[in-house]
Amino acid sequence: MGRGGVSQAARRSPSLVLLALLLTLVCAAQSLWYQELCSYTWDAIDTDKDVRYKINLCESLPSADCGGSSAICAYDVAKKNLQSVGDSSQKKDLELLIEFNTTRSCTDQNAQHKIHSSISFLCGKTMGTPEFVTSSACVHYFEWRTFVACRNDVFKPKKEVPCYVFDEDGRKHDLTPLIKLSGGYLVDDSDDDVDLFINICRDIGKPDSATSSCPPDSAACLLKGNNAFDVGQPKEGLKLTGKDRLVLQYTKEYSASEKKPDFCDGHSPAVSITFTCPSGRREGADPKLTAKTNCRYEIEWVTEYACHRDYLESHSCILTSDQHDVSID
Incomplete structure (x- = not known):
């Protein structure tokens, strides 16, 4: 080994020097605090x-x-x-x-x-x-x-994805206030034999009493009998699919050594959550399961957080009909 810790072979081979430089840059990028x-x-x-x-x-x-x-x-x-x-x-x-x-x-x-x-x-x-x-x-x-x-x-967290979007008019829709630091939201479902819990844009994290058995990386967790199943993890950020309509998707990927749940019939679980802004200042609702087939779960959530931020905020004590769908002075 020569001076500076670079071998004679590396000094003779520009390609080895370049490889060492690239590895150094990759390691530096991986150590960034952000x-x-x-x-x-x-x-x-x-x-x-x-x-x-x-x-x-x-x-x-x-x-x-x-x-x-x-x-x-x-x-x-x-x-x-x-x-x-x-x-x-x-x-x-x-x-x-x-x-x-x-x-x-x-x-x-x-x-x-x-x-x-x-x-x-x-x-x-x-x-x-x-x-x-x-x-x-x-x-x-x-x-x-x-x-x-x-x-x-x-x-x-274990995993979190961006939880906001701007629409074509430059108005911000931000679901960050819905993110739970522990536990999840119970999805309204007619099936009394299972409970489906979700968090928004990140894993369920530190569990509460209801989600204590959920797998640590799951953002969507299905409780069935005495078992808990990871049915979705966040991979991509929030998407805007229409006027005041946002979609968040979770997927669960399996390695060759992992077994998919028997009730999935060979399919990989996935969860799609659609958020809509309530019209006419209607009160929001709890997340509701609207469809499920082969471990593919579709959830609708009517919430004011899906509205653009100008709809929710005012820099004065005045709320106008055009901006807030209500007039208060």
């Missing part, structure tokens, strides 16, 4: 200026988004203009702060710096979402409340 957020491209929006952002903390966005070298891409809807406001190669990791620089100078008057973005992280109980804060002098600020920023992994 690794759980790396598997997804995230959305945020500046509602005042109607600028929509795509964010990927660990990889470049597709070439269609700002040219293929961007980690944070901003789309100005009015100007129909795409611009990278943070390049993947210009990332700086700090404690609970990630900064993305670019090579393009700010054109604002008296500005002497490059266009860049800054993401601050705060401890939260779920995976959370990046929230646009403000932009000033070519600097774009975001805040992210998430479990990866907490000490000692106190809120870290």
Whole structure:
């Protein structure tokens, strides 16, 4: 072994040196404190200026988004203009702060710096979402409340997926408030011989008394007699399939050595949960099983959390008919 721990064979072979470098980069990526957020491209929006952002903390966005070298891409809807406001190669990791620089100078008057973005992280109980804060002098600020920023992994789940979407009008639908940190929701079902429990966007985690026998990775758990079965785990984030209509899907995959439940008739279990916004300010309902065949479970849940966030919030003490479907001053 020569100086610096590199063998003579490696020094003679550029391919071995390149392989060693790639392994080093992979190991570094796997050790990131925000690794759980790396598997997804995230959305945020500046509602005042109607600028929509795509964010990927660990990889470049597709070439269609700002040219293929961007980690944070901003789309100005009015100007129909795409611009990278943070390049993947210009990332700086700090404690609970990630900064993305670019090579393009700010054109604002008296500005002497490059266009860049800054993401601050705060401890939260779920995976959370990046929230646009403000932009000033070519600097774009975001805040992210998430479990990866907490000490000692106190809120870290086995598995969680993004639990929000933006519709075509740029309005946010966020099911994060439905996520349970322990236990699950009992699904309304006419079958008294089984109980189906679900959590939203993450595994059931620390069980409560009703879910104490559920497998640890399950987000959908079927209790049948004295047995508990994992019938679904979160793989992909929440999807928007229509106006105020959201879908979350769980699947259970089996290895060659694992046996599927006998009552599944050879099929792999799967769960589809459809969330709909109640019309006319109707009260929401409990999740309800609408169909089941060969361990494929379809659930409908009417809940105000499926509505866009403007429908649920007001920055004043006034609720309007157009925004909130009710008028209160």
